[in-house]
Amino acid sequence: MKIFTPYRWLIALAFIASFTISCSDREMEPNPKPADDDDDVENPNIAINEWIQAVxxxxxxxxxxxNDPIAIDSEPESYFDALLVNQDRFSVIYPNYEDLVKLLEGVQKEAGYEIQLAQVSGSNDVYAIITYVKKDSPADQAGLKRNDRFFEINGVQITVGNYSSLLQSIGEAHTLDIRRLNKDSGQFEILGEDPVSLSVVELAENPILLDSVYTIDNKKIGYLVYNFFAPGEELTSEDIRYGVYDRQLEEIFTEFKTKGVEELVLDLRYNGGGYTSSAVHLASLIGQGISEGDLFYYTKYNDLVxxxxxxxYGPEYFNIRFVNKTQNIGNQLxxxxxxVLTSSATASSSELIINGLRPYMDVVIIGGTTYGKNVGSITIQDTENEDNEYGLLPIISRSFNKNDESDYTTGFTPDIASDEFANNFNLLQLGDINEIMFSDAIDAIMGTSSGRTSRKSTVQSLKVDNSIRHQFRFGRMIESTPDFN
Incomplete structure (x- = not known):
């Protein structure tokens, strides 16, 4: 898969490149001396760390x-991390640039499922609830479904003390004691006599998990589950460039428009962010009363940049504007x-959608408080040192909407609180009109309490962690604004 490299960052990276190997023209504080300077062979970390420092x-x-740098021959990961300021939760160094780009595009080695961990009441035992299964993955082929759960990985009980290390093993072939709800008995029962064996593959996840149109009391409601922002593999038609996933979004909104969708529910509960180019693309399909050239958001950088x-290039350079989309359904709403359905795993470019569309329409947030990230990154590699395979993903910008609003570092608070796990972690399938969060959205649209949510009960288990927040792409807002016109 290819990453879109827009014109604006071709210029930026050319600007950066002049500083990547040698020191900046402006005076720099000297780096601390190497820990051991008696060796005649220069430590390769030195050139890498000089590049990191310059960038x-x-x-x-x-x-x-x-922060001041540590010893110039330190491990690059440690050197990079030591530079970061306290408020920076997001800048990252990765051992291989190409792998970094793949991860941001949703390509990684996995079995193909996401989970929420919960602690058994009155016990140190932990179990995992599958929140969604990725299409054509080993988990999908094995028949795993949302709401399946497991207590063991490779025959070892998950506990409060071992879940973090134990979850690392699912990056390789593994077994799970899958349990599925028996609707007749109301109990979760072991699926088969033997644990389910899962392989792992390099999976290219499609961020579009589900789309559908519902007719409820003669009102047409569109529903889209979108799990991260990535354009997908580049498609070229004459002089027009598309990403396959962004192209699929256009096809979905064409169907929404054709079927007369009057209200839209955008499910971002599992969406931890991604490329801003796809955020512009999606926002341009949704915004009400927008025209090509209207401001979606603008960015600010450090004083030098x-x-x-x-x-x-003048002040217009910093403005990111909507693009013309004939598939836009904003005026049909x-x-x-x-x-928008949200959770604590809703971050970065997802929050950019909320913030950027607010000046143009009423964005009703249903779910949990979002993560809180209003800053963006670019991917940077060292193109001059072939021995340096590292990729950098530093925070370089802060985003603001048309009304100069950017203060959501503690997240967006929902207008309607909702929790998909409220029915004691018993999940209905996504797209089911009785599924808790979607049901709450339907009730908000209809202006009634339909009774769909009457089965909600007090949660008896405690949330421990979820796999979305451990995805490498979580919390990333990658500056990338290609021209899709």
Missing amino acids: MEEVYLWTDTM QAYFQQE ASGKLY
């Missing part, structure tokens, strides 16, 4: 308050509202 001094959002682009 960070030029593009890092908090470059003025960046801000001044450089201001001088070279009768209430002028967008209903």
Whole structure:
């Protein structure tokens, strides 16, 4: 798969490249001496760390308050991490640039399922609930389903003390004691006599998990489950470039428009972020009363980068605008509202959608408080040192909407609180109109309490962790704005 490299960052990376190997023209504080400078052979970490230092001094959002470097021959991961300021939860170094790009595009070695961990009441035992299964994955082929659960991985009971290390084993072939709800007995029963064996493959996940149209009391409601922002493999038609996933979004919204969708529910509960190019694409399909060229959001950088682009390209450079989409359904939305399903795993570019569309329409948040990330990154590699395979993903920008709003570092608080696990972690299938969060959205649209949520009960288990927040792509907002016109 290819990453879109937009024109604006071709310029930016060319600017950065002049600093990637040698020191900056401006005066720099000297790095601490190597821990052992008696060796005649230069430690390869030195050249890598000089590159890291130069890049960070030029593009890092908090470059003025960046921490002092540690020893120049330190391990690059440690060197990079030592530079980060306290408020930076997001900047990352990765051992291989190409693998970094794959992970951000949803390509990784896995069995193909996501989970929520819960602690058994009054016990240290932990169990996992499958929240969704990825199409054509080993988990899908094995017949696993949402709401299946397991207590053991490779025959070992999951506990509060071992779940973190034990979950690392699912990156390789593994077995699970899958239990499925027997609707007649109301009990979760072991699926088969033997544990389910799962292989792992390099899976290219499609971020579009589900789309459908519902007719409820003569009202047409569109529903889209979108799990991360990525354009997908590049498709080329004459002079027009598309990403396969963004193209699929256009096809979905064409169907929404054709079927007369009057209200839209956008399910971002599992969406931890991704490429801003796809956020622009999606927002341009949804926004009400928008025109091509209207401001979606704008970015601010550190003083050095801000001044450089201001001088070279003027103030318009920082503005990211909606693009023309004939598939846009905004003006069909009768209430002028967008209903967004959220959780603590809703982050980054998902929050950009909420913040960027708010000046144009009423965005109704249903679910849990979002993660809180209003800053963006770019991927950077060292193109001059073939021995340096590292990829950097530093925070370089902060985003603001049309109304200059950017203060959501503690997340967006829901207008309607909802929790898919409220019925004692018993999950209905996504797209079922009785599924708790979707049901709450339908009730909000209809302006009634339909009784669909009457089966909610007090949660008897405690949430421990979830796999979405451990995805490498979680919390990433990758600056990328290709021209899809």
